Amino acid sequence: MFHRARGGLAARALVGLGLAAALVIPAGAAGAEPKPTIKQVKAKLEKLNDQVDVLVDRYNAANSKWKSAKAKADKIGKRLAAEEERAEAFRAQAVTLAVSAYQGGAVLTMPGLVVGGDPEAMLGSAATLTHLSDGRAASVAAYEEALKGLREQREEAQAALKTAAEARRELGGQKATVERAIKEQLKLLRKLGPLNPGDPNSPGQKYTGPASGNARAALDFAYAQIGKPYRYGGTGPDSWDCSGLTQASWAKGGVSLPRTTTQQWAWGASRRVPMDALEPGDLLFNKGLGHVGMYAGDGKMVHAPRTGDVVKVVTLSQYGMGRFLGAIRP
Missing domain, CATH: 1.10.287 (Helix Hairpins)
Structure with missing residues (x-):
């Protein structure tokens, strides 16, 4: 009889401890997945x-x-x-x-x-x-x-x-x-981290690279857009997407490019150049043809990256050479 009573008390104590634990441990903590790393x-x-x-x-x-x-x-x-x-x-x-x-x-x-x-x-x-x-x-x-x-x-x-x-x-x-x-x-x-909303009225930057002729005119325009926000479907003057920027930039250089990245790549089928022979103004295309930027010389590219970012200049190594499909020279 005494043993049974002790057993009952022990069981009740364990239940009590379980309830206390449930109150202390946040719901779902036991099965929660770890937060993803940066x-x-x-x-x-x-x-x-x-x-x-x-x-x-x-x-x-x-x-x-x-x-x-x-x-x-x-x-x-x-x-x-x-x-x-x-x-x-x-x-x-x-x-x-x-x-x-x-x-x-x-x-x-x-x-x-x-x-x-x-x-x-x-x-x-x-x-x-x-x-x-x-x-x-x-x-x-x-x-x-x-x-x-x-x-x-x-x-x-x-x-x-x-x-x-x-x-x-x-x-x-x-x-x-x-x-x-x-x-x-x-x-x-x-x-x-915080998003970069950009400035639709950004004065941009002055291009000081080695381009000349039509390519110079295209890069002068692209650099003047630096700091303006990326917006999908954007064709300026306040915001840009990647192919909208290259199309408008090369229009200043006297070349009429199609609207989309895929169309621009197809348009340049006879104008493709090796990645180790790039010249300023050449268009750089991602694998999958979802993105295009413009080579600015000195191992740099000016482009409109993505939502939450702005028109900017990056180094090709920073961007990732392995991401490129190829280049064309308008």
């Missing part, structure tokens, strides 16, 4: 940066496709309005001629034209043309040609608008995907 966060961020770069390039491609489709639809819309005005002028002229012919009795004896006495109905008959003077027939023929052109313009406009709508839907999907990835990117960046 090195691990940086490694995860680097991998995410590469993924975001590719997503941003796809977003830029979709955006470019939508802008192109919309511009085409707008252009066709203007042509369509002009064609409608032209067709209306011909219609009015043709109706006037038909009325004149009808009232003058020139076509009263034509089969099928007496019904209803409608001048416009007469224009629908092929026989009319054979009974009008050459001048009148030419006017009616011009009207019919204008109508044909009008129908073609309308069909082309509808197709262009459909393409633009599809491109816009694609753009919306790409944008949502990019923003989710960037949200994760920013979360990791905050773990490493």
Whole structure:
């Protein structure tokens, strides 16, 4: 009996100790994973940066496709309005001629034209043309040609608008995907320290490297953007993404580059140069074609890196030579 009582007390004591321990030890502490080290966060961020770069390039491609489709639809819309005005002028002229012919009795004896006495109905008959003077027939023929052109313009406009709508839907999907990835990117960046918001009005820096000619003009422009924030889809003047910066910089150098990193790499297929023969102004592309920068000479690159950072100059060794796919010379 005594032993059983002691056993019961011991059990109750152990339960009490367990409850006390539960109160002292924070919930989930026993199974909590250790906090990631700075090195691990940086490694995860680097991998995410590469993924975001590719997503941003796809977003830029979709955006470019939508802008192109919309511009085409707008252009066709203007042509369509002009064609409608032209067709209306011909219609009015043709109706006037038909009325004149009808009232003058020139076509009263034509089969099928007496019904209803409608001048416009007469224009629908092929026989009319054979009974009008050459001048009148030419006017009616011009009207019919204008109508044909009008129908073609309308069909082309509808197709262009459909393409633009599809491109816009694609753009919306790409944008949502990019923003989710960037949200994760920013979360990791905050773990490493404060973000650099940049200054949209940054005066930049003066380029003092060895470039000359068109490459000099491109690098002068790129250096003038130093300190401005990175923003995906950014094409200046207040913020930039990587390919937006290289495109605008080389525009100052007299070279028209496509919008996206992938397009710029394809554009330069016949202009590729070895990494050991770089010259200032050459474009440097990452593996995966998610990022592009510009060689500034002396082993340095100017580029727009990523969300939470600014246009800056880095050494190639600091950036990582193993990350590059190759280079092109615009």
